[in-house]
Amino acid sequence: MASENLTSTAYIKHHLQNLTFGVHPDGSWGLAHGAQEAREMGFWAIHLDTMFWSVLLGCVFLWLFRKAAKRATSDTPSGFLNFVEWVVEFIDDNVRGSFSGKNDMVAPLALTLFVWILLQNTMDLVPVDWIPWTTQKIAALFGADPRHVYMKVVPTTDPNATFGMSFAVFALMLYYSLKIKGPLGFAAELTMQPFEAKNPVLKILFMPVNLFLEGIGLLSKPVSLSLRLFGNLFAGEMIFILIALLFSGGVVLGLLGGALQWAWAVFHILIVLLQAFIFMVLTVVYLDMAHHEH
Amino acid sequence: MNINLTLFGQSIAFIVFVWFCMKYIWPPIMNALEQRKKTIADGLAAAERGKRERELGEQRATEVIKGAKGKAVEVIASAEKRGAEIVEQAKTDAKLEGERIITAARAEIEQDVQRAREALRSEVAALATAGAEQILGKEVDAAVHAKMLDELATQL
Numbered sequence: 001m002a003s004e005n006l007t008s009t010a011y012i013k014h015h016l017q018n019l020t021f022g023v024h025p026d027g028s029w030g031l032a033h034g035a036q037e038a039r040e041m042g043f044w045a046i047h048l049d050t051m052f053w054s055v056l057l058g059c060v061f062l063w064l065f066r067k068a069a070k071r072a073t074s075d076t077p078s079g080f081l082n083f084v085e086w087v088v089e090f091i092d093d094n095v096r097g098s099f100s101g102k103n104d105m106v107a108p109l110a111l112t113l114f115v116w117i118l119l120q121n122t123m124d125l126v127p128v129d130w131i132p133w134t135t136q137k138i139a140a141l142f143g144a145d146p147r148h149v150y151m152k153v154v155p156t157t158d159p160n161a162t163f164g165m166s167f168a169v170f171a172l173m174l175y176y177s178l179k180i181k182g183p184l185g186f187a188a189e190l191t192m193q194p195f196e197a198k199n200p201v202l203k204i205l206f207m208p209v210n211l212f213l214e215g216i217g218l219l220s221k222p223v224s225l226s227l228r229l230f231g232n233l234f235a236g237e238m239i240f241i242l243i244a245l246l247f248s249g250g251v252v253l254g255l256l257g258g259a260l261q262w263a264w265a266v267f268h269i270l271i272v273l274l275q276a277f278i279f280m281v282l283t284v285v286y287l288d289m290a291h292h293e294h
Numbered sequence: 295m296n297i298n299l300t301l302f303g304q305s306i307a308f309i310v311f312v313w314f315c316m317k318y319i320w321p322p323i324m325n326a327l328e329q330r331k332k333t334i335a336d337g338l339a340a341a342e343r344g345k346r347e348r349e350l351g352e353q354r355a356t357e358v359i360k361g362a363k364g365k366a367v368e369v370i371a372s373a374e375k376r377g378a379e380i381v382e383q384a385k386t387d388a389k390l391e392g393e394r395i396i397t398a399a400r401a402e403i404e405q406d407v408q409r410a411r412e413a414l415r416s417e418v419a420a421l422a423t424a425g426a427e428q429i430l431g432k433e434v435d436a437a438v439h440a441k442m443l444d445e446l447a448t449q450l
Binding site for chain 1: 303330
């Protein structure tokens with residue numbers, strides 16, 4: 001579906017650009033007309049597409065589950081309620097299995113993460129051009145230049161979304177570490193291991209080494225959490241985009257593209273589900289470690 | 295793919311979603327699940343209790359039936375005994391009655407005999423007197439010979 005006047009590179013670049021709203025270098029607010037402008041906006045910009053789709057999907061999740069929660073009774077569940085209960089019990093089992101502390105927030109947190117990430121990832125299965133193309137046509141009706149209308153529909157292919165979640169999880173980890181272990185306990189955890197010594201001099205000598213190792217370990221948790229999700233989904237999206245390039249290459253290539261897209265989508269369902277699950281489980285495990293006293 | 299304000303927007307959205315889920319979604323669903331678990335457990339316990347009660351009832355019924363059977367056997371035995379006793383009694387009574395009747399009849403017969411004998415005696419006395427009158431050809435004065443006649447009569 002890549003337009004005739006677009007090169008493959010431009011097509012891919014267009015698909016990888018978020019709809020950015022922010023401060024132009026000259027001080028005015030507005031949409032970025034291209035990657036260059038978006039980059040120049042620096043930190044004071046916001047990806048409207050990422051925000052829109054993730055908040056929309058989050059609201060879909062909350063709305064559906066709230067509807068089920070209102071109807072939840074001890075009677076025999078039916079249809080959708082049954083499905084929701086199945087998901088909730090699945091999450092509850094997982095949290096009970098890997099979280100040993102007592103915290104009423106962890107299970108709902110895990111449920112939100114799992115379903116929300118799953119919904120965001122699932123946007124990847126929507127053929128790559130449908131929503132951007134529709135958006136461009138609608139924007140054109142309002143007189144916008146279609147070449148500058150960007151629409152990235154999979155929020156989890158935006159590192160802002162994955163880091164946004166993992167940093168929130170990281171903040172919770174720090175908060176509960178400080179709350180449960182106390183500042184001294186947390187400091188001890190970071191400086192007294194993995195190298196331990198009875199000798200006080202050695203102990204002090206080991207401290208910077210331990211802090212370095214444990215600090216990296218601690219900081220790598222949110223980074224790996226978000227980069228894993230981002231990397232998997234970005235790669236999946238990238239392959240969908242590359243397959244979509246085939247559609248502009250004639251009937252034979254187009255049919256091949258269709259078959260490939262179908263095959264990759266089937267395989268991608270696994271990644272979509274698995275990455276949501278891994279993010280959820282690791283978050284629960286990290287929070288469990290934060291609750292663990294030594 | 296620049297890191298920008300979206301990061302904070304996502305974090306805030308995430309926190310709000312988690313808060314909402316924790317407040318309005320998780321508790322009602324978990325409550326319903328817990329309640330259902332309890333209902334099912336109660337139902338199973340009630341079924342178990344019902345089964346046990348039925349077993350107990352059956353046991354009690356068997357016992358009652360066994361008791362009733364024993365009692366019936368007892369009643370029958372005692373009734374038989376009583377019947378035999380009654381029959382025995384009746385036999386004895388009948389025997390006694392028969393003997394009494396026989397005795398009474400004998401007494402009556404004796405009396406009749408006695409009476410007949412008396413009558414015969416007086417008749418014989420009269421006949422003897424008449425015979426003697428005829429033989430002697432004269433009237434025997436009954437009053438004069440009364441003593442003799444009485445002696446005769448007693449001899450008969």
